[in-house]
Amino acid sequence: MSASNGAAAQTTEESLEARMADKTITLEVFRYDPAAGGDPTFQRYDVPYRSDWVVLDALNWIKDTTDGSLTFRWSCRMGVCGSCGMMVNGLPKLTCSTFLKDYYPDPLRIEPLANFPVQRDLVIEFDGFVEKLKSIKPWLIRNDQRDPADGELRQTPKQLAQYKQYTMCINCMLCYSACPEYAFIPGFIGPAAIALAQRYNLDSRDQGQAERRKLLGVQEAVWECTFVGECSAVCPKHVDPAAAIQQAKVTSTIDWYKRFLMPWGKK
Amino acid sequence: MKQSNEAFWWSLFSAGGVAAALFLPAIVVLTGFVLPFAEGDTATRHEQLRELIGWWPVRVLLMLVISLSFFHCAHRMRHLLMDFGVRSTPLLLAVVFYAGAITGTVATVVVISRL
CATH class of the missing domain: 3.10.20.30 (Beta-grasp domain)
Known part of the structure; x- marks a missing residue:
């Protein structure tokens, strides 16, 4: 130049x-x-x-x-x-x-x-949101008592891919603002909390699915969602909480039929 | 911790969505376009269609597709109204729409059985 x-x-x-x-x-x-x-x-x-x-x-x-x-x-x-x-x-x-x-x-x-x-x-004010996140037990639940000396719980890339998307949530609460159901029902645990539950439910190292599935099967959990989909539309991290909710609905439905058809089964 | 029974209605809604998406377009194309506009004698085609519907798996399939579509519609309409803020009478909404779907199912079974 x-x-x-x-x-x-x-x-x-x-x-x-x-x-x-x-x-x-x-x-x-x-x-x-x-x-x-x-x-x-x-x-x-x-x-x-x-x-x-x-x-x-x-x-x-x-x-x-x-x-x-x-x-x-x-x-x-x-x-x-x-x-x-x-x-x-x-x-x-x-x-x-x-x-x-x-x-x-x-x-x-x-x-x-x-x-x-x-x-x-x-x-x-977001204290209610934090309580909702905590309510679904967002940590690895194990039935056994593990010690660091036992070594790490290893995962394949495929097992990681099952839940990785749901780990990307930054708790910005945009999904709660976008959700018309949450506007009507403040008790609804909402998209981010359900995505977080799925993050642990789909983790191969976790053994707390049965506990969380009971938490997700109540009306104020997955069943207040009518799949409007705005939560996923506004998510800045492309977490797709609407998909997490639909997955949780399927497992919750299977649980319902098991209870109905086999009431003597394991509670 | 009381588990919701919404799972039952959602399963019918979900099955209805799948059934409608998979089979309804084919049924519409077949009965609405292919058969009316196909070459040949109309009376013969009509008889062929009657014969097809006379086969029990086709009857069952038709009953399932139509009935589940009713439940899909009922569930969606109920929640659509709730999304629009009609929330003061949730039981009434559920009874009206699901009773409608059950009535539609009974009517479907009766009509198809008589074909």
Whole structure:
């Protein structure tokens, strides 16, 4: 590249930067402070538009430069921690992976994840979700007492493939926000918890399937699901919790017929 | 820990979905297009169809496909209404739709048996 060409490219880049600096995008952000009382409101912020900015960058810009009181959760900025889930224009998204350029020049409406109680602004209360995860016994259950000296429990790649997909869940709760059944029935243990149960049920090292199958066979577990499929549609990690629920329904149905046809059988 | 009986209705719904997906298109193509538009005498084709339905495995297959499709429809409609927020009378919904499917099954068995 000649010197003049290099200079021209630099000028073009600078003018692009300059033009970009003038551009703004509007964020309508849900605000709610229970300590202050009153109803939730939406506050409009004009944020500089950058094509490489994600929604989380815009929220951080607001917090750093305009309004330090805006409250939201975030941590890793790379779609791993699952903290920054919010409703973006009515759809549950990880804000660290949702680019402004996909919405520009239209305004964005940012709300806390649907179907959860709001603590403040964009922060939700998720104690109930954690309890649901714990309720399905998400750990390897063994009938024998193993000692590290006994060596590792080995698996073939095929055995690993049975459940690996369900280990990818980052507990971001987008699936709970997307699920219309969860909106109606807060007691429904929901997509991520059932996917987690399947993660252990399908693990060749686990021996707790019988215990978990009883937990999954109750109405508030797999049977509240009507296979709308939105949980899998919004999952940022392609875990496909809807498939996990359908698998659990099949095993639960086999258990039901066994109980019905062989009531004297093993409980 | 009370296990749900929803598994029973779901199994009929599921079987109905499979039966409808596998057999209904073939039945529609056969009876709706192939037979009416095939070459030859209509009366002969009609007799051939009667003869086919007279064979008991075909009767059983037809009964199963139609009956399970009723249960598939009933279960889906019940849950569709629940998805739309009709949740104050769940027992009534279940009784209306599954009774409908059972009535449809009885009617199917009677009609096909008389063919």
